[in-house]
Amino acid sequence: MGASPLPVQAARATARAAAVNPLTARGMWIWNLSASSGGSVRLIVSWAREHGVGTLFVKAGDGSSLWSQFSPGLVAALHANGLRVCAWQYVYGNYPVAEADVGAAAVRAGADCLAIDAETEYQGKYISAQTYLSQLRRLVGSGYPLVLAGLPYVDYHPGFPYSVFLGPGGAQYNAPQMYWVDIGTSVDRVYTHTYAYNRLFGRRIFPLGQVYNHPAPGQIIRFRQESRSYSAPNVSWWDWQEASPSAWRAVALPAGPITDFAASTALAVIGPRAKGDLVVWAQQHLVNAGYAIPVDGDFRAETLAAVTAFQAAHGLTIDGLVGPATWQALLRYGAARITWTRAGATLARAAGGALVLRVPKSASLPATRDEIPGSHGAGGQPR
DSSP states (O other), rough: OOOOOHHHHHHHHHHHHHSSGGGGSOOOSSSSSSGGGOOOOHHHHHHHHTTOOOEEEEEETTTEEOOOTTTTTHHHHHTTTTOEEEEEEOOOSSSSHHHHHHHHHHHHOOOOOOEEEEOOOGTTTTTHHHHHHHHHHHOOOTTTTTEOOOOOOOOGTTTOOOHTTSSSSSSEEEEBBOOOOHHHHHHHHHHHHHHHHGGGTOOEOEEEOOOOSSSOHHHHHHHHHHHHHOSSSEEEEEEEOOOOHHHHHHHHHHOOOOOOOOOOOOOOOTTTBBHHHHHHHHHHHHTTTTEEEEOSBBBHHHHHHHHHHHHHHHHHOOOOOOOOHHHHHHHHOOOOOEEEESSSOEEEESSSSSSEEEEGGGGOOSSSOOOOOOOOOOOOOOO
């Protein structure tokens, strides 16, 4: 059975986050507490202060297992020393109700926000994502701050339910894992690619950078500088136990603005024959704009007709492509609320209200590439 709702604790945590959004401070992620400054609260507080870290993301659960390292005592001790404390959990989608109960337990322990680390294991699991979020929202309330910390290149994961995790009732914030060294790209390119797709979900983006795997200190500083160019309030870093002394220094060193640099304003473009969750997202908005089309993640004739009709009605270039101007007009309508099922219709016949539809066929699409090898944060046990 699921845990009982936590209205008092959730309300208090929501009020704390509203007073000082924990994501606006420089953040550092802690996987195994005992491997991070030996698990000493005194040393963690001292080191965080020395390096300008104001928020700690501490692992609170793995799948349906609650981790004892995230405790009311730990949260209280860190709060008493002026640090914000967010919980994070790695989720798999096999037992979504139990996963939600683990997240809610972290809220009960005093977490200022909850970060959801959903990666390749959640690909195709629309119903699990929906079940997890519905249960979690029932337990912690609609206003409690949730953060999706997922894979950054949306186009590489056409079957991943970004539209659920970042859609109606989902996470209010987005912290994509922009690990440029592991992706094999530059800081500039990881920002351009990530933002071109993640902006479309309308959630405030808080870049998650890497201090593991020996990134060059200059790249860490540039990552911080570009976050300001992209109007991100702040950044966080994966992770405490793997950060080298030089990486810690680069996190803390003064970093002025970049000269001769302009943030990319590019937005992804989709059109006929495109498939994936980004098509689902566009279709959800077309439905709310009044077009009766399938919501199946497949850009076919019905979607093309709706796009061209929408463009004509809004004075846009009629090219059948959902590009920057069309996205900007379309996103004003909001995404249709959908209850995903294993059977039923795909055609959304009415705008407004909740719809009950069959899981989009694009959910079965495999990843075209895993940009970040491995699953950072999965498994492990606090030592």
